[in-house]
Amino acid sequence: MLEGKTEGQEIHAEEKKEEKKEEEEVEFQMPAESLVGKKLSDLTTRKVILIVLSMLLTAPLFIVTTFKANPDGAAIGLEMIAAFDVGTEGFNLAFENFIELYHNHRKRLLLVNAKNVIWESSVKPNSLRQNEKEIIFASHFEGG
Numbered sequence: 001m002l003e004g005k006t007e008g009q010e011i012h013a014e015e016k017k018e019e020k021k022e023e024e025e026v027e028f029q030m031p032a033e034s035l036v037g038k039k040l041s042d043l044t045t046r047k048v049i050l051i052v053l054s055m056l057l058t059a060p061l062f063i064v065t066t067f068k069a070n071p072d073g074a075a076i077g078l079e080m081i082a083a084f085d086v087g088t089e090g091f092n093l094a095f096e097n098f099i100e101l102y103h104n105h106r107k108r109l110l111l112v113n114a115k116n117v118i119w120e121s122s123v124k125p126n127s128l129r130q131n132e133k134e135i136i137f138a139s140h141f142e143g144g
Helices: 007-028 035-062 073-083 089-102
Strands: 111-114 117-120
Touching (some): 073 089, 089 117
């Protein structure tokens, strides 16, 4: 047997060389970016960056909680108590339900003064641990 390349292998090798030459020619044929193209590309990039930054900065303006916090249950309960006149069935029911609901809450209810109707817990503030001394003062509501 003869050592060396066969005729088919030589043709295949020549085709690969021609493909490489064509690829190199294509790369060299790419025109350089013009001055106008560079300026337009730079301007577009700047505009996109400004739009993205403005969206990041203005997004909180469109969220409701930015302007008004969601009230918690205690605040809603106190508003319901304030909606009724003292001594009415609605006031008494709302006041008793509020006390019942929040008496054994995680933040202990120590004192409620709603329209001069006072409820006081038997728990004394001095008996609480330091981290339990988060006291919410609900001032009494004037008027209707």
